[in-house]
Amino acid sequence: MSAPAPGRMTADEFIAWAMQQPEGEHYELVAGEVVSMAPERVAHGRTKFRIVRRLAEAIEAAHLDCEVLGDGMTVQVDGDTIYEPDALVRCGPPLDDNAIRVFDPVIVVEVVSPSSRARDAGGKLEDYFRMPSVRHYLIVKTENRAVIHHERDATGAITTRTIRDGPIRLDPPGIELAGFFPPAR
Numbered sequence: 001m002s003a004p005a006p007g008r009m010t011a012d013e014f015i016a017w018a019m020q021q022p023e024g025e026h027y028e029l030v031a032g033e034v035v036s037m038a039p040e041r042v043a044h045g046r047t048k049f050r051i052v053r054r055l056a057e058a059i060e061a062a063h064l065d066c067e068v069l070g071d072g073m074t075v076q077v078d079g080d081t082i083y084e085p086d087a088l089v090r091c092g093p094p095l096d097d098n099a100i101r102v103f104d105p106v107i108v109v110e111v112v113s114p115s116s117r118a119r120d121a122g123g124k125l126e127d128y129f130r131m132p133s134v135r136h137y138l139i140v141k142t143e144n145r146a147v148i149h150h151e152r153d154a155t156g157a158i159t160t161r162t163i164r165d166g167p168i169r170l171d172p173p174g175i176e177l178a179g180f181f182p183p184a185r
Contacts, residue, residue, distance in 0.1 A: 008032040011079050015100055026072075030123065032080040038115040043142045046182045047111050048086045051140065055089055055107070058175035066091035066106070066173050075108065076101045077127045086111045086140075090133075091173050104133040106173055111140045125150060129158060136170050145181045 009017065014029040021027065026037040040048075052070040059066045068089050074082045082101070089107035108128050110120045120139050128134045129152060139148040147163045151170075167178040 006034075009034065009080070011076050011082050011101075014082055015074070019100075026084055028084055029080060029082040030119075035119075037084065038113065040113065043182075044111050044113055047140060047142050047180065050182060051109055051111070051138075051180055052087045054177050054179055055087060055109075055175070058177055059089065059173070062173070062175050064091065064173050064175070065093075067094055069102065074101050075105055075128070075131075076103055077130060081127055083124060083127070085109055089173065103131075105131070106133055107136045107138070107170055108134055109138045109140060111142065121148070135172055138168075140180060142181070145184075147180060 006013075006017065009029060009032055011029060014027075014034065017034075018027050028035045028037060048071060052068055055068040059068060066089050068087065070087050072084065073088060074084050075088060076082050085105075085108045087107075087109040088102060088105040090102055090105050092104070095102070105128075110116070110124060112120055125137060125139075128137050129150070135152050137150040139150070140146075141148070145164060147168060148160065149163055149168055150158055150160050152158050167176045169176050
């Protein structure tokens, strides 16, 4: 059984506390406050798996010095905000095998769930783009099979588009993705 979350925490305190929680429980730290993450639906899990696989295939095909990290890795935005996206891509030398936090993602992906909808499109959007490394933030909506692609260009301008069909070009790092969603049932 998990211990109740203490009051406000720093990122370091949160990581120490979260590492003591039972396997399978997930939390995020938002402006110093612990937020519990709800269990996932099957559609969420399937979509997450496909996204990680598609990202890994695209990076491998392009021979990029990047790595895809799936569910469970934390992205530290600042000293009191840590998120656990569904997938991310970072480029450069591989992280140490014992790393827990990522400070330099290029691509961040969140698959929308009923409990996270407002946070994914609101606070997380703003927070992820506070990180200089983030160039793409993808919000994946399983219920209507859409991807909301927020992209920061070299000048810092952020554009948003909705993709329902066809590939998505993510440059940098220089990949193209398609096939996010499992076949319709």
